[in-house]
Amino acid sequence: MMLGDLGADVIKIERPVSGDETRGWGPPFDARGESAYYLSINRNKLSIACDLSDPADRDVIARLIDGADVLVENFRPGALARAGFAPAGILERRPALIWCTISGFGADSDRPGYDFVVQAERGWMAITGESGGAPMKVGVALADVVAGKDAAIAVLAALVARARTGKGGRVVTSLAHSATAALVNVAQNALITGDEAKRWGNAHPNLVPYEAFQARDRQIVIAVGSDAQWGACARALGLDALAADGTLATNAGRLAARDRVCGAIAQRLREQDAAHWCALLDRVGVPCGVVKGVRESLREVSASPLTGVWPEAPATVRRPPPMLDEHGAEIRRRGWGAFA
DSSP: HHHHHTTTOOOEEOOOTTSSSSGSSOOOOOTSSOOOOTTTTTTEEEEEOOOTTHHHHHHHHHHHHHTTTTTOOOOOOOOOTTTTHHHHHHHOOTTOOOOEEESSSSTTTOOOOOOOHHHHTTTGGGGGGOTTSOOOOOOOOOHHHHHHHHHHHHHHHHHHHHHHHHHHHHEEHHHHHHHHHHHHHHHHHHHHHHHOOOOOSSSSSOOOEEEEEEEESSSEEOOOSSHHHHHHHHHHHOOOOHHHGGGSSSHHHHHHHHHHHHHHHHHHTTTTTTHHHHHHHHHHTTTEEOOOHHHHHHSSSEEETTTEOOOOOOOOOOOOOOOOOTTHHHHHHHHGGGOO
C-alpha cells in the first residue's frame, strides 16, 4: 500500500472465493461487507483472484511477473516453487526483477508469521505493560507495520540500485528481525548491561521525567529529553526547589531521584486542568500532550472510512481498496494495461 501511495501501480493477487484473509477480520464491516482491517491497508491496488493450481491462472500470473518491476510475496518456503514460480529461476530469466519476500521468521523458516507471536517472542510483550503487571502486547499490530515499512524501504533501495546497475535481485525481510531491530535503545541497554529489560508502564527506562501524569481533568504526558528542557519544565510548573537543585541538573541525577522528581510533578499537576499545564509547557518548549482517544486524534488528520488515514505528500490516494477480483477480467484482458 505504501508503494501504491507513492505512485506504484499495484496488482493484488488473491485466492479465489475467500481472497485476502483480512477481508473477514471483523466486525466491523462497511456497507460493502469489507472489514475495517482490510480497508485500512489495501487502497491504491487492483485485485485479481487466481488459483495457483489452475494452469490458466498460472499463465496469467506469469505474464504479470514478466511485466512487473517488483514482486512482493509472503509465501512459506517452497510454496511458490511447487506452483512453478521458483524465485531463482525467475530471477535468472528476468535479472531486472526485484523479488521481495516478507516472512515471519526468515526466508528459510516454515513457521507462519503472525504479529502477536512475534511480539511475544521478540521481547515486545516483556517490556510492555505496568511494571508490576503481566506482559502485554502493543495495541496495534506494530510488528506487521514495521516489517512492511522495512520491506518498502528495501524495495526502494533495490530500485535505486537497479537504476544504476540494471540488475534487480531478491530482498528479504521478516517480522521477527524487524521487530527485534525495532527494540533499538531497549536492546542496546540489554547488550551493554547484560541485564534483562523491564516493563516501565508509561515511564522511560533512561529519561526522567518522561511519563504520564494525571492532571485535574485528564492525563498528560511530559517528555523531557534534555537538561535544558528539565529546567524549563520545573520552572514552568512552579517547582522552584527542584529547578534549583544541582543534583537534578543532569538526567543521570534525575534518574537516580525518579520517585522524588515524578512525585513532585504528579502532586502539582493535579491542581489544574491538562490544558493549563500544556499551555505553560508549550510556551517554554517542553514536549507535552494530553492522552487522547483514537477518535479524538483522528480529528487532526484527513481520514476516510473507506481509505483510512491519508498519507502525507508526496503520497496520494488514487483508488479505494478493491473488492475481491474487482479488476480480474480487465487484468486478464489487458495485463498491466489495466492501469491505463
